[in-house]
Amino acid sequence: MDYPAYVRQRITELRLKRDVSEYEMSLALGMNRNYIQGITSGKALPSMAQFLNICEYFEITPMQFFDSEGLYPQLNLKIMEEMRQLDNEDLLLLLTISRHLRQKQGK
DSSP states (O other): OOHHHHHHHHHHHHHHHHTOOHHHHHHHTTSOTTHHHHHHTTSOOOOHHHHHHHHHHHTOOHHHHTOTTOSSOHHHHHHHHHHTTSOHHHHHHHHHHHHHHHHHHTO
């Protein structure tokens, strides 16, 4: 995967969905007015801190930023959040239930 190209494309995609200009987004991020244009034109890439600010601006997680295909919909994220609260015994039980349900569905 060409990550720089993906980052440029994804920022543009999210920006257009929000109906905001490169100029407006740059200023909202506290950067100079040409900041986003520099990224989308391929002249620069955001630093990690700025990448996280961009995700926050779009109200998405970094995982969601790289998940343009919708492979991790909100329901999956909620399930994963709940799973993090479980102990190992409950996780093993959940794994057993999941496998049983898949077999039942023939997958």
